[in-house]
Amino acid sequence: MFAVEVRDHIMVAHSFKGDLFGPARRLHGATFVVDVAFFRTTLTSDNVVVDIGRAHEALKAILMPLNYRNLDELPQFRGQESTTEFLCKHVFDALAAVARTGGLGPGGDGIGKIRVTLHESHVARAWYEGAIA
Amino acid sequence: MFAVEVRDHIMVAHSFKGDLFGPARRLHGATFVVDVAFFRTTLTSDNVVVDIGRAHEALKAILMPLNYRNLDELPQFRGQESTTEFLCKHVFDALAAVARTGGLGPGGDGIGKIRVTLHESHVARAWYEGAIA
Amino acid sequence: MFAVEVRDHIMVAHSFKGDLFGPARRLHGATFVVDVAFFRTTLTSDNVVVDIGRAHEALKAILMPLNYRNLDELPQFRGQESTTEFLCKHVFDALAAVARTGGLGPGGDGIGKIRVTLHESHVARAWYEGAIA
Amino acid sequence: MFAVEVRDHIMVAHSFKGDLFGPARRLHGATFVVDVAFFRTTLTSDNVVVDIGRAHEALKAILMPLNYRNLDELPQFRGQESTTEFLCKHVFDALAAVARTGGLGPGGDGIGKIRVTLHESHVARAWYEGAIA
Amino acid sequence: MFAVEVRDHIMVAHSFKGDLFGPARRLHGATFVVDVAFFRTTLTSDNVVVDIGRAHEALKAILMPLNYRNLDELPQFRGQESTTEFLCKHVFDALAAVARTGGLGPGGDGIGKIRVTLHESHVARAWYEGAIA
């Protein structure tokens, strides 16, 4: 199994509602350093997993509506706790849709799996990994 | 598959017995930076993999009897080479017991897998990954 | 010149007012990984720059009122752009006050300089370094 | 599943041919920080996954013919795009051959899987993971 | 003293001539992760050291003519060993010129010092630090 992983980041505000979250129920924020790994069982005819330029652009386009935002005010997260693990799945779903509709270019249809990791500090991170095809 | 990973560390002395270990048969030591990843196929009703506060506490409680110790003198490691990979399994077993007995709080019973990584330097690390349920 | 540096972190929301800041004028947030370095020309009789336990506690106490907060609502930052570099100076001033009033314990009076670094992402950080004595 | 991972690096020149690669079709170069993970379901009688000294030596021997070279001139890469993901597989194949022929020493025959990761910058990396036995 | 540091990177080929360099006299390459720190004794009226957006753009513009290039073929490096430390000074000189001619925007004239660090691997890096004013 081959993989290629690229990195970007966002800076957001948000808060949680559940008792579980203690002081994080107050409005606070986070830098999320975002790593996205694309998996493929074989390489394309160019010997790549994915066109890394397109992968970077796709990730940036997905992150842009979140960057420098208060997630509590975004309709797509209404009624949801916007935890790190939940946001991993949000980015995954958006990238999966891009991959399935040819948005990653030639060979992008061969991507079998994507993993999205969000690092929230030097001591905590979360990820979601799922099949595409 | 979702995952959340948290970090702590210990500073220990130990030595090895087997010929394989060369100069590491002498009493020496290590800083082990410990990453623990909890895996769950779905999120809890709070949109988390695990209560990260409880996860940190459980890890700290497991590491405390090892921290600032000479592992050669601890009864739980008698007759064992306390290699990095062996220590990964030791921490895994203790965390698995906590997870199985409800010590990780609501939703902790849904954790399907745990991975324990010990970084021993900037150029070497080991991990153990196993099922919980 | 000797130095010892310790690390902690905070997760905050804030926004900027000046035109300079573009999209960062919207309410957003950041994880700030905070490194504090203490400088001393000679070591204490215990061969340390500072009691590292006390240094960690002092840093934690200074960061607590900021952690999981919206900085826009804190009186101490009223009328100020709470940029990364400004926050470095805020933490520095608080630590300098602790150092000057004996709060770092025996030998803490010999600390000549402190540097506070805030990492805001994997590609940007700021610091402030100033004399204590 | 147990794993042990070791690190080394190479500094190489190369270029690509396909239109996909844009400016990277020009002769350029890269530092590849190389992580190799060895996987084993049980530990050896010495409580290790692999003799870490031998693993380091095997990796170094495989990297040496590439280090400080222009990959475009090496016969083993003729007619191939020497992408990061392709090079991962190249290192994997060489290490798998060592593992299968006993070159990793006692217990090396129990290694079930190897993963080779090449970090090409602070924002991009690739890996290949495959079975040995 | 305040500082702000930003990061970018380049991937280049080059070779050395002097006997000192041993195998690095062969055509090879490097990823240079480039950190640029701007120093200022006071903050601007916006509480910043420098407009971080302009700083990033200035750095990118300076690195572009080097990126994906064989440095041996660039006229600006003719007759020079393009060592990591030499390249630090090259980037410094270009940034100093931008700073001195107002290219860093309002407040950029107050920058007193710049430091350019090039990381060439996980075990080696170089930097050049010099006054601007």
Add this chain to the structure above:
Amino acid sequence: MFAVEVRDHIMVAHSFKGDLFGPARRLHGATFVVDVAFFRTTLTSDNVVVDIGRAHEALKAILMPLNYRNLDELPQFRGQESTTEFLCKHVFDALAAVARTGGLGPGGDGIGKIRVTLHESHVARAWYEGAIA
């Protein structure tokens, strides 16, 4: 001012005596990742700060008598608390002696300053910086 920094590491056991150290008075251990920076106001005729190969070798030779050792048993540390900051100075003194006696090769006599950093974990490090000439 130019600088070049190289990295190595040691794994040692030790203990402290003073009340200040709390649980670290027990025999424990550490991985110290060691960074050594060499400073020079101008480059040599080869455009380097120091022959990086010789610098690495000098560092390795100085660390070898400490590596895989219990520092409590080494005569050179008798009666001393072998704190991280103290060990920085120990390595500095040894490297300074090498630099002063020509052991860093041609141009090594122009090194004006050395800084030795020991990272003891992901959250703590110390350094000593001093003049050579």
